[in-house]
Amino acid sequence: MSTPPDDVLAALIAREPLFHRPEIGTSRADFERMVADDFWETGASGRRYDRAFVLDELDRRYANGAYDDDWRCEDFRCRALGVDIYLLTYTLHQGPRVTRRMTLWRRDAADWRAVYHQGTLVQENA
Numbered sequence: 001m002s003t004p005p006d007d008v009l010a011a012l013i014a015r016e017p018l019f020h021r022p023e024i025g026t027s028r029a030d031f032e033r034m035v036a037d038d039f040w041e042t043g044a045s046g047r048r049y050d051r052a053f054v055l056d057e058l059d060r061r062y063a064n065g066a067y068d069d070d071w072r073c074e075d076f077r078c079r080a081l082g083v084d085i086y087l088l089t090y091t092l093h094q095g096p097r098v099t100r101r102m103t104l105w106r107r108d109a110a111d112w113r114a115v116y117h118q119g120t121l122v123q124e125n126a
Contacts, residue, residue: 002079002080003078003079003080004078004079004080004086008078008080008086008107009076009078009088011112012076012078012086012088012103012105012112013073013076013088013090015034015103015105015112015114016073016076016088016090016101016103017069017071017073017092017101018034018101018103018114018117019031019034019054019058020069020071026062027062028055028058028059031054031055031058032055033110033111033113034112034113034114035051035054035055035113035114035115036051036106036113036114036115037051038051038115039051039054039113039114039115039116039117040054040116041054041116041117041118042116042117042118042119043118043119044099044119044120044121069094070095071092071093071094072092072093073090073091073092073093073101074090074091074093075089075090075091076088076089076090077089077090081104084106084107084108085104085105085106085107085115086104086105086106086107087102087103087104087105088102088103088105089101089102090102091122092119097121098121098122099119099120099121099122100119100120100122101117101118101119101120102116102117102118103116103117103118104116104117
């Protein structure tokens with residue numbers, strides 16, 4: 001399709017990395033609002049996770065307070081795939097671990113909701 005308007009790109013960048021933006025929320029209710037009812041994820045391991053698993057894992061991670069991440073995102077790209085559907089891709093640096101990330105976002109009347117998320121490990125020579 002096409003490149004989205006700058007305000008769409010800015011709104012989506014502000015939401016990544018997904019589930020690691022305390023200013024958007026850290027409670028289960030916050031995470032439930034962030035993702036579509038049919039959300040699923042493919043992890044860097046290649047494993048597929050459904051919405052319930054992801055929400056349970058986030059509960060566990062945030063149970064002891066803030067989840068402190070020293071991560072860096074770069075090379076954001078966004079493409080409109082349809083009416084209010086956008087694909088956002090970026091590179092995530094987690095210390096020495098580097099992954100390529102993509103999130104499929106849908107804008108509805110209430111807010112943005114992630115529909116799908118994937119992480120792929122970057123090999124040293126890639």
